[in-house]
Amino acid sequence: MGFDRNQYLRELETIVNIDSGSRNPAGTGKVAAFLEEKYRQQGFQTELVSVGPEVGPVLVATNAPDEPIDLLFIGHTDTVFLDGEASRRPFTIKGERLYGPGVYDMKGCSLLTAYLMENLPAELKRSLNICVIHNPDEEISSFYSREVIIEKAKMAKFAFVMEPSAADGSMIKERKGIEKLKIHFKGRPSHAGDAPEEGRSAINELAYWIVQLNTLIDHDAGVSVNAGTIQGGTVPNVVPEHAQMELDYRYSNPIDVTAFLDMLEDLQIHAAEKEIGIDIAVIGRRPPMVDVPGAKALRSVFEDVGKQMDTVISFKKSGGVSDANFTTSVGVPTVCSIGLIGGAFHTDHEYVELDSIFSRLELLTAVIAEMSRRKMFCTSADRLRVT
Template identity: 30%
Template structure:
């Protein structure tokens, strides 16, 4: 525990917002140093389009067990000044603690524990990506390539509420819709304009109706903007839309409807950008791994385990989609991801790290 807490503090104190590639590169060096020191294997730097990812791999053969983590966060540089690292009264606080630097530290120490016991870790890989929080655009191919030969993928994202493991995740799609109208003087001759703001209003209502809450599909207008000055008919507007779906069929249904959107205001033009980002992680693919986790937790006296499907996506969506058994939420127990109260419960770090080690051992022996 002292070593794990020391490493976790180093990771958190090295701020790594996804969009700041220099900060992510600095964080990657910290991850590499910790991983090499604890595991005794070289860290492979994998830089794609300027974004820094790493692989800590045992042996040179195919990957048999993939541990999947990310070291980027949603927190901008300087967040530590407002939300400082602290470890008091059994709670660790700080930006990126539960999402997911604690899980990353746990993954390193679970493998170090197995190595200390003399386990043969050939074929085990800890892949640490640097752009998960912004859609994994540069790391998706790396994730899928490392996962293809694996017997299982263990995702080190924070646990669901009350420590539940994540056996299902919704697929995610992101869209930006540009509205093109025509400017005119709002007082002198508004009839000569094509009001992009009015079209935007219609569009918000149309898009919101695409959701199907009865099957878990949400279509949420998020960021909207229009206009330039208070006395000008808006010539342009923009709408961002977040889509979440439990099944690939629902995700495709909404995608087709988004691409087929047409303008309501005469003369307005819509241009739809974006699309499907992460496919759904459906619970059936995690069933066997979750059953193994329950059995191992009982054997090790680690307490009962629950499972939960969640709305947020992770890199586990990619591995599940290519048919690799995937179990998520194996990182820290805590809460407040992306929020000011982000935290980790210290008392759960050791038992959950032990569970992770047991699952790796189980997969190696299967």
């Protein structure tokens, strides 16, 4: 394997030192353009797909125009950090760890994907149809790019979501689904002392909703409800006309979202009876990442290759979400969080373990080779049927 670690580190420094928060189209665009050039140099066909002015482009790179796709790789170019963070704490190497905004989640992993494509054996790369997606808005629920992801996932045999691995090296096999809502309540103001009966309290209705929604909580079943922010009212002696909350509902079983949506309908009826206006905006939505047919066989390849390399491969469930939620929703066997090892993501001390760069590159190359040996990819007959 002709991996040049020093070149990788120089290029990682370049993209980590670019501010690329989800709402920074120029920054995510720069990172996408940098990665695009990496794929072009390898002979990939590339496209920067616009998904609206609010965010940067989606980079799509393919080594062949044919369908179906054998392997779909997904990563993202955005971070959670505000502009100025890259200059405040630029990329640094301290001992055996790398630091900087987004170095772990997930610029190091996105760059690793390009290096994985570069280091795949030529005969293996020629035999596979590969598609790579780098989207600009994963940290804000892939609200703009999800249709591009789903469209490509529908053509794919397998998906590798290159999110970072946990500090112990574990990967993800299941993730919760999420409904994230911003709910505005509009009541009727009045004097709280002289005419309280004339008022319609937006805050009282909000409080009623929280109490009712919390009855859905079932931690054993993987259901959680969290009113993460609330605002409302003006002064204590006025019945509040306005209130607002941001709600986070997470669930493991796809059927559990039905109970949540049914309750929302009932609560809106209650609000109407109390003469409270309701406006609900969806600010985040992902179905759960579930075990689909073929997923266990895919994980077994990782486990078997890990044993051959004397590396423990473990998979766990997560309450967090990623773009793997979309790929399994259309039935694609998926492994998630197979990228670099590190920790403390979304903080000012996130890090990557330096030695995980080559070890992950070596593992993923071996996994793809083993999948090919086991004839898990599309055959010539499959491609003829599609064309």
